[in-house]
Each structure stands twice: as structure tokens, then as C-alpha cells.
Amino acid sequence: MSTALRKPDVAAAMSSPGIDSSGHGMRNPGMSLDMGWVESVRVNRSAADRRIQSLAGRRTVKKEAQAAWLLKAVTCMDLTTLNGDDTEGRVRRLCAKAMNPVKPSLLAAMGMEERRITTAAVCVYHRFVGTAVDALQGSGIPVAAVSTGFPAGLTPHHLKLQEIEESVAAGAREIDIVITREYVLTGNWQALYEEMKDYRAACGDAHVKAILATGDLKTLNNIARASLVCMMAGADFIKTSTGKESVNATLPITMVMLRMIRQYQALTGIRVGHKPAGGVSKAKDSLSYLALVKEELGDAWLAPELFRFGASSLLGDIERQLEHHVEGAYSANHRHPIG
Numbered sequence: 001m002s003t004a005l006r007k008p009d010v011a012a013a014m015s016s017p018g019i020d021s022s023g024h025g026m027r028n029p030g031m032s033l034d035m036g037w038v039e040s041v042r043v044n045r046s047a048a049d050r051r052i053q054s055l056a057g058r059r060t061v062k063k064e065a066q067a068a069w070l071l072k073a074v075t076c077m078d079l080t081t082l083n084g085d086d087t088e089g090r091v092r093r094l095c096a097k098a099m100n101p102v103k104p105s106l107l108a109a110m111g112m113e114e115r116r117i118t119t120a121a122v123c124v125y126h127r128f129v130g131t132a133v134d135a136l137q138g139s140g141i142p143v144a145a146v147s148t149g150f151p152a153g154l155t156p157h158h159l160k161l162q163e164i165e166e167s168v169a170a171g172a173r174e175i176d177i178v179i180t181r182e183y184v185l186t187g188n189w190q191a192l193y194e195e196m197k198d199y200r201a202a203c204g205d206a207h208v209k210a211i212l213a214t215g216d217l218k219t220l221n222n223i224a225r226a227s228l229v230c231m232m233a234g235a236d237f238i239k240t241s242t243g244k245e246s247v248n249a250t251l252p253i254t255m256v257m258l259r260m261i262r263q264y265q266a267l268t269g270i271r272v273g274h275k276p277a278g279g280v281s282k283a284k285d286s287l288s289y290l291a292l293v294k295e296e297l298g299d300a301w302l303a304p305e306l307f308r309f310g311a312s313s314l315l316g317d318i319e320r321q322l323e324h325h326v327e328g329a330y331s332a333n334h335r336h337p338i339g
């Protein structure tokens with residue numbers, strides 16, 4: 001199968017079919033917990049590694065198509081700040097960047113000035129949901145909140161549900177929850193399923209992304225099974241990491257999760273989204289992820305309704321690469337501040 005990414009139509013991707021009236025993709029209603037299916041899941045680690053090595057050995061994007069694919073990556077980005085020293089000022093600057101992620105002069109040079117390029121969402125802690133909603137007013141860009149005691153997820157269950165409800169009440173249209181890793185590490189799939197179902201119910205109309213914190217889950221089998229259980233419980237997206245684990249997003253882990261999304265769609269007809277997050281900071285890496293998604297799930301997933309990058313610094317590198325594409329020279333990193 002060829003991995004060469006041809007030039008995408010960014011505008012078409014931003015208005016792809018299957019989007020509900022809120023601008024989001026259709027939701028995953030979930031299903032009952034099927035333990036037979038969960039236990040039948042096995043991942044062959046060396047096959048997964050080989051698959052990723054084969055991807056790395058090939059050129060994923062033809063040079064002339066690169067700029068268009070980088071713009072696609074921007075439109076699929078949850079521009080994120082999740083730091084202990086976050087301030088209202090930083091969140092407002094981030095929101096300004098989300099609304100105008102690429103300099104108008106660069107867009108004009110690429111003939112893209114008519115396209116409304118924004119990031120897919122802005123992702124913040126609960127405390128800053130109101131600030132981000134205010135700063136993004138009129139832009140249509142949703143605010144995603146990390147709720148449920150992010151990043152460890154070890155606060156009492158009822159407080160996690162309350163945090164979700166308060167984030168939704170404050171205007172978050174997407175909620176990124178964290179699962180209790182212990183349920184996975186002890187094989188307590190019933191508890192994981194129930195936890196995820198409660199999170200989904202507390203979200204109401206807000207779309208829910210399940211953060212598996214894959215770096216904590218020890219094995220690819222655990223990652224695959226946790227992906228499946230969260231989808232059965234109604235997760236709209238499955239997301240790799242909080243960005244705070246020692247290992248965050250990686251291509252082999254994304255591949256395993258994409259395969260589970262494919263299996264879930266084949267058996268239920270439901271499309272669940274994927275969000276690699278944490279440590280995706282280079283434009284080149286974003287192209288590898290897009291190529292993998294295209295190969296594993298097809299073009300339908302190459303849209304913000306079904307694919308997101310969770311990233312705090314990726315946008316700066318993409319802007320640098322776009323500048324190089326237009327002007328033939330790299331500018332200094334400090335010329336691309338994010339927040």
C-alpha cells in the first residue's frame with residue numbers, strides 16, 4: 001500500500017460528512033460489555049514494531065504536498081496548555097493563536113487566504129474553561145477540558161463526575177477524561193467499563209475523549225483491551241496520554257489503538273476518533289501520524305471530527321516548516337511563540 005500523502009483539500013476536510021449540528025462528529029452510543037471480545041484481543045508486539053519501522057523507512061509525503069498536509073495537521077490539533085503555572089493571560093494568548101494559527105502572509109503565499117484555518121479545539125484545565133470560552137467567542141472553536149482529576153485520575157469518583165459536570169456547565173464542549181489505570185493493571189474490565197459509562201453520562205452532550213495513559217499500562221494487550229472497553233462504554237475518542245507519563249504518544253501505540261477502532265467499527269458500524277497526545281512536537285512526526293491513520297482507517301478519519309493531535313508545541317514547528325516552504329529559510333524558534 002502506498003503511503004504517499006497527496007495534497008488534501010483542507011476546506012473539504014473541515015466540512016466532512018457525518019458532522020452533527022454542533023460541528024462535531026456523530027457520537028458513539030456504546031454497547032454492553034462483551035468480555036469474550038475483550039479477552040480474545042491479542043497484540044503481536046514484534047508485528048506492530050515491524051509495521052511502524054516499515055512506515056518510518058518510507059517517505060510519507062511528497063514534497064509539494066507537505067504544506068497542505070501540515071495545514072491539515074493544524075486543523076486537527078487540540079492546542080493545549082496543561083501546566084501548573086498556567087494563567088488567564090497564557091490561555092488568552094493560546095486562544096488567539098488557535099483562531100489564527102498560521103500567519104496570514106504564509107496563507108496568502110500558499111493561496112490559502114480564503115480558507116478559514118483554525119485549530120480543532122483549545123484544551124485546558126477546568127479552571128480556565130470560562131476564560132477560553134470567552135476568548136474564543138464567535139470563533140466556533142470548542143473548548144476541551146481535562147477533567148476527572150487529570151493527570152493521575154485518583155480523586156474520588158463522585159468528585160470526578162462533579163468536575164465533568166462543572167466543566168460542561170462552564171462551556172466545555174469536549175471533555176478529556178483519565179481512566180483509573182489500576183482497573184487495567186488488575187484486569188478489572190467491569191470497573192473500567194462502569195467508570196467510563198459514568199463519565200460519558202456526566203458529559204451529557206459534550207463529546208468525551210478517554211485518556212488511557214498508555215505509558216502506564218505496561219503491555220500492548222492492556223492498551224488494546226482498555227481501548228475496546230472504553231469504546232464499549234461510549235468513548236467518542238480514545239486518546240493515548242496525558243502528556244505527563246514517562247512515555248507518551250508513540251506510533252506503535254497509536255497503531256494498536258487504530259486497529260481497535262477499526263475492529264470496533266467493523267463490528268458495530270460506529271466510528272470512534274483517535275487522539276495521540278504528549279510529546280508530538282515535530283511537524284515531521286505529525287505527517288507520520290497522518291500517514292498511519294490514512295493507511296489504517298482511511299480518509300474518513302483525516303478530519304477533526306475523528307482525529308486530533310493533543311499538543312502544546314507542535315504548532316510552532318509546523319509554522320516554522322511552512323515558513324521554510326514559502327520563504328526557503330528557517331526562522332528562529334522564538335518567532336513562533338504559542339502561549
Ligand SMILES: O=C[C@H](O)COP(=O)(O)O
Nearest residue numbers: 243277278279310311312
Ligand atoms: O493532551 C495534551 C498533552 O498534554 C500535550 O502534551 P505536550 O505538551 O507534550 O505537547
